[in-house]
Amino acid sequence: MGIYYSVEDLVGAAARENKKISEIVLEDQARELEKPEPELYRTMLESFRVMQQSVEDGIDPDMRSVSGLSGGGAYKMKQAVDKGRTLCGKVFGTALVRALAVSESNACMGKIVAAPTAGSCGIIPAALLTVMEDRELPERDVVMALFTASAFGMVIANNASISGAQGGCQAECGAASAMAAAALTELAGGTPQMAGHACAIAMKNILGLVCDPVAGLVEIPCIKRNAMGVANAFVGAELALAGIQSAIPADEVIVAMKRIGDAMPRSLKETSEGGLAATPTGKRLKKEIFGDS
Amino acid sequence: MNVFDIIGPVMIGPSSSHTAGAVRIGRIAGALLDGKPVSAHILLHGSFAKTYRGHGTDKALVAGIMGMSPSDPRIRDSLALAKERNLSVVFEKGEIEGAHPNTAVITLTDGQGHTATLQGASVGGGNIVISEINGMKVDVTGQQTTLLILHRDVPGVIAHVTNYIASQGVNIGNFKLTRGHKGETALMTIEVDGEFSRESNAGIEKLPDVLRSTMLRPD
Numbered sequence: 001m002g003i004y005y006s007v008e009d010l011v012g013a014a015a016r017e018n019k020k021i022s023e024i025v026l027e028d029q030a031r032e033l034e035k036p037e038p039e040l041y042r043t044m045l046e047s048f049r050v051m052q053q054s055v056e057d058g059i060d061p062d063m064r065s066v067s068g069l070s071g072g073g074a075y076k077m078k079q080a081v082d083k084g085r086t087l088c089g090k091v092f093g094t095a096l097v098r099a100l101a102v103s104e105s106n107a108c109m110g111k112i113v114a115a116p117t118a119g120s121c122g123i124i125p126a127a128l129l130t131v132m133e134d135r136e137l138p139e140r141d142v143v144m145a146l147f148t149a150s151a152f153g154m155v156i157a158n159n160a161s162i163s164g165a166q167g168g169c170q171a172e173c174g175a176a177s178a179m180a181a182a183a184l185t186e187l188a189g190g191t192p193q194m195a196g197h198a199c200a201i202a203m204k205n206i207l208g209l210v211c212d213p214v215a216g217l218v219e220i221p222c223i224k225r226n227a228m229g230v231a232n233a234f235v236g237a238e239l240a241l242a243g244i245q246s247a248i249p250a251d252e253v254i255v256a257m258k259r260i261g262d263a264m265p266r267s268l269k270e271t272s273e274g275g276l277a278a279t280p281t282g283k284r285l286k287k288e289i290f291g292d293s
Numbered sequence: 294m295n296v297f298d299i300i301g302p303v304m305i306g307p308s309s310s311h312t313a314g315a316v317r318i319g320r321i322a323g324a325l326l327d328g329k330p331v332s333a334h335i336l337l338h339g340s341f342a343k344t345y346r347g348h349g350t351d352k353a354l355v356a357g358i359m360g361m362s363p364s365d366p367r368i369r370d371s372l373a374l375a376k377e378r379n380l381s382v383v384f385e386k387g388e389i390e391g392a393h394p395n396t397a398v399i400t401l402t403d404g405q406g407h408t409a410t411l412q413g414a415s416v417g418g419g420n421i422v423i424s425e426i427n428g429m430k431v432d433v434t435g436q437q438t439t440l441l442i443l444h445r446d447v448p449g450v451i452a453h454v455t456n457y458i459a460s461q462g463v464n465i466g467n468f469k470l471t472r473g474h475k476g477e478t479a480l481m482t483i484e485v486d487g488e489f490s491r492e493s494n495a496g497i498e499k500l501p502d503v504l505r506s507t508m509l510r511p512d
């Protein structure tokens with residue numbers, strides 16, 4: 001395989017060999033990169049450690065971005081979770097804390113793992129770390145789930161895009177959300193087919209999402225969209241694990257995402273010329289940060 | 294593409310193209326200069342010019358010039374660090390005809406007055422393309438170990454260099470030659486597979502008519 005072009009092939013290969021998608025991917029990438037499996041596992045483990053640290057870093061109440069637009073949100077959300085003031089309970093609330101933490105850490109020049117991009121870096125760590133903690137899963141399972149997430153991301157990158165400038169936010173937070181949904185499904189014991197459906201469902205839910213960063217910065221609305229992205233990943237995984245299938249296969253959803261991205265006007269693809277960036281407040285914030293330059 | 298292009302790179306935020314890519318451009322500029330830079334002039338074009346402060350692109354470029362990698366936490370404090378190291382930095386916003394929206398032109402000067410200039414663009418996901426070095430057109434991505442060999446434009450130099458690389462048991466993946474004027478200086482850009490040692494690179498500089506060889510390694 002080497003490079004993945006279809007969810008169907010990926011799911012089919014795992015089902016045929018009666019293995020997890022992550023196992024197939026690790027074996028395959030070791031062959032492709034001509035490196036032993038343990039070395040690739042270690043590299044992924046290092047990324048996982050950075051993800052854990054970025055969650056810790058992002059909960060700092062005093063952290064602020066260079067622009068002054070963001071910081072401190074994860075801390076507020078954590079307080080709500082700690083005091084039992086959430087609507088959806090601890091697991092979901094904690095996932096939101098982590099998505100905000102990593103994403104705010106990114107905005108504040110903290111160390112993060114682009115997953116698949118810096119703008120969408122909060123979704124995958126928030127999803128996986130939260131389920132790992134809640135279910136007391138071994139670390140190895142979660143690091144392996146990152147290989148599953150990567151493989152789905154590679155299919156999306158090969159057939160559509162993972163860049164906001166090319167495909168809008170559906171290509172960044174959408175891809176991260178679909179990758180996380182598939183990885184969560186594997187982590188929770190779902191079949192490879194279920195992981196494929198989870199990816200499809202999560203991606204369907206986010207089609208058409210525009211990339212409209214205020215003042216061109218990876219802050220508004222990117223940070224809150226990371227929180228939305230992890231919520232959506234749970235939706236995809238939860239439905240798939242319940243046996244619900246996506247009527248439209250994942251590969252067709254990905255092609256639809258590409259076509260929607262192509263049809264989107266330039267003003268809604270990271271140019272900050274449309275959407276929230278073009279609102280009166282968006283323009284005022286830009287002027288406050290950059291002056292008239 | 295492999296899994297680590299999707300989950301990765303490990304980097305300092307907030308933007309793979311405005312921050313991580315900017316560090317990589319700066320790193321290559323820093324590697325071009327023999328001595329320590331004492332001054333840096335950085336021209337920013339397009340989106341780099343418009344959003345560099347909010348994205349920390351300025352800090353990232355200077356961090357790269359000082360040799361840091363995209364995951365170095367000191368990027369945040371690089372402007373202060375530059376001051377401590379007596380590196381003076383000037384930023385200028387400008388327009389470069391036909392350039393990619395995320396482009397910087399960096400000119401570095403060392404204590405002896407030697408200079409190095411490059412033009413580089415951050416093309417997405419932290420990937421970069423250096424399009425010009427010291428006035429010569431190049432096409433360097435820095436994703437593989439790359440040798441930039443400045444040499445006299447005379448017969449036989451390319452044969453000497455490529456034979457020498459072969460003698461080190463190293464395979465050439467990509468080769469490009471650029472020259473300013475016939476018979477003056479020329480630049481070989483050679484991407485090699487796998488590892489290439491510092492000693493091997495020093496060996497290239499001893500070959501006849503080679504003026505300088507700069508080795509760039511992926512970060």
